[in-house]
Amino acid sequence: MQYQRSSQLFAQAEQVIPGGVNSPVRAFKGVGGTPIFVSKAKGAYLYDEDGNRLIDYINSWGPMLLGHAYEPVISAIKERADRGTSFGMPTELETQIAALAISMVPNIDKIRFVNSGTEACMSAIRLARGFTKRDKIIKFAGCYHGHSDSFLIQAGSGASTFGTPNSPGVTQGTAKDTLLAQYNNLQNVQQLLEANPNEVAAIIVEPVAGNMGCVPPLEGFLEGLRDLCTAHGTLLIFDEVMTGFRLAKGGVQERMQIAADIVCFGKVIGGGLPVGAFAARNEIMNYLAPVGPVYQAGTLSGNPLAMAAGYAMLQAINDDATLFERLDAKTAYLHEGMDQVLKASGIDYTINRLGSMISVHFDARPVIDFDSAKNGDNERFKKFFHGLLQEGVYIAPSAYETWFITDALTYEDLDFTIAAVAKVIKSL
Numbered sequence: 210m211q212y213q214r215s216s217q218l219f220a221q222a223e224q225v226i227p228g229g230v231n232s233p234v235r236a237f238k239g240v241g242g243t244p245i246f247v248s249k250a251k252g253a254y255l256y257d258e259d260g261n262r263l264i265d266y267i268n269s270w271g272p273m274l275l276g277h278a279y280e281p282v283i284s285a286i287k288e289r290a291d292r293g294t295s296f297g298m299p300t301e302l303e304t305q306i307a308a309l310a311i312s313m314v315p316n317i318d319k320i321r322f323v324n325s326g327t328e329a330c331m332s333a334i335r336l337a338r339g340f341t342k343r344d345k346i347i348k349f350a351g352c353y354h355g356h357s358d359s360f361l362i363q364a365g366s367g368a369s370t371f372g373t374p375n376s377p378g379v380t381q382g383t384a385k386d387t388l389l390a391q392y393n394n395l396q397n398v399q400q401l402l403e404a405n406p407n408e409v410a411a412i413i414v415e416p417v418a419g420n421m422g423c424v425p426p427l428e429g430f431l432e433g434l435r436d437l438c439t440a441h442g443t444l445l446i447f448d449e450v451m452t453g454f455r456l457a458k459g460g461v462q463e464r465m466q467i468a469a470d471i472v473c474f475g476k477v478i479g480g481g482l483p484v485g486a487f488a489a490r491n492e493i494m495n496y497l498a499p500v501g502p503v504y505q506a507g508t509l510s511g512n513p514l515a516m517a518a519g520y521a522m523l524q525a526i527n528d529d530a531t532l533f534e535r536l537d538a539k540t541a542y543l544h545e546g547m548d549q550v551l552k553a554s555g556i557d558y559t560i561n562r563l564g565s566m567i568s569v570h571f572d573a574r575p576v577i578d579f580d581s582a583k584n585g586d587n588e589r590f591k592k593f594f595h596g597l598l599q600e601g602v603y604i605a606p607s608a609y610e611t612w613f614i615t616d617a618l619t620y621e622d623l624d625f626t627i628a629a630v631a632k633v634i635k636s637l
């Protein structure tokens with residue numbers, strides 16, 4: 210495949226946008242080469258500016274659970290756009306999507322909409338700090354909770370790809386309130402809680418991690434966090450920006466039957482428009498302005514186009530009784546196919562999967578946390594990535610990302626992908 214026009218467009222973009230992109234991981238720094246410029250997308254396929262068709266395993270980094278340009282979402286946006294794009298005043302639609310989300314997700318009474326996952330997580334910890342009157346938070350190495358200051362400490366994927374896990378511009382003062390633990394290591398969390406008695410407002414976690422590849426929680430990890438939080442008066446925040454409405458209607462809380470105190474959303478909840486949200490039971494949510502003292506706001510929050518897209522998306526998910534079975538089955542099929550190919554090749558590998566999240570690691574050891582994710586053979590991953598791209602299969606341009614399976618993928622697409630993996634693996 211040729212990517213000439215994409216390369217030219219990237220050169221032009223670099224003149225006027227830092228690094229040519231508006232979000233770093235798009236820039237292919239982790240794999241080398243220059244990014245693909247998209248012209249349009251439909252279902253499971255991307256069409257780039259050179260006229261190539263690619264099978265998409267990123268799906269806008271998660272939102273496109275039902276495929277690109279999903280008709281009910283597109284028509285909802287068009288219909289709303291004719292009525293005006295922003296008012297800064299309440300609309301009925303906001304109540305409708307809030308009520309629907311609350312009916313789908315366990316343990317939440319109220320939800321506040323924002324414009325990104327970053328905003329959702331940032332607001333959730335402010336709320337947790339206000340509610341508990343404590344300053345510190347615990348986060349896990351390799352978990353990403355958006356780019357706000359408190360979280361840019363060993364933040365996984367984007368930040369890790371570039372080897373600058375601690376961004377300049379984040380002050381020592383901020384960093385000192387973020388305590389760092391190893392994913393899947395309860396003892397580590399317990400030690401931190403005991404060393405900082407009555408100081409930890411919240412533990413924030415990706416309940417299935419997706420920003421160091423896909424790293425599912427080990428048996429008992431989430432239950433253990435729940436118990437530790439309850440024992441220490443600390444709030445448990447599930448960052449379900451990636452997993453919410455993807456691993457089940459009610460996210461990981463439903464799938465693994467564990468109650469979080471605050472839940473963050475993004476990605477799928479906006480159906481491809483910029484939306485985030487955070488939610489909790491009344492006691493906590495009533496701490497937010499204008500009811501309570503914790504301030505949080507947004508000129509475009511609850512934007513009618515974004516809410517229309519999100520509402521159409523959530524309705525489609527809610528009305529589809531077999532969606533998650535189909536997604537799991539497709540992902541399991543891809544898993545088995547790639548497993549056979551990789552096993553036959555003799556290359557060291559591990560495939561992690563949970564629901565419609567899956568990742569291939571070029572290391573034979575189990576990948577259970579950030580350190581083990583870093584063990585993977587990055588040089589091999591780069592060749593794997595570019596090989597697949599040549600075959601017309603687009604995976605994330607970083608070894609620290611999960612693949613996102615969409616319902617629009619057919620078994621033919623999956624067979625094509627497995628055959629492409631087989632071909633590429635031979636050349637590694």
Ligand SMILES: *Cc1c(COP(=O)(O)O)cnc(C)c1O
Nearest residue numbers: 325326327353354355450451475
């Ligand atoms: C993507 C992501 C975020 C940040 O969301 P943005 O919309 O990119 O700001 C936060 N948490 C997790 C788990 C994510 O995957």
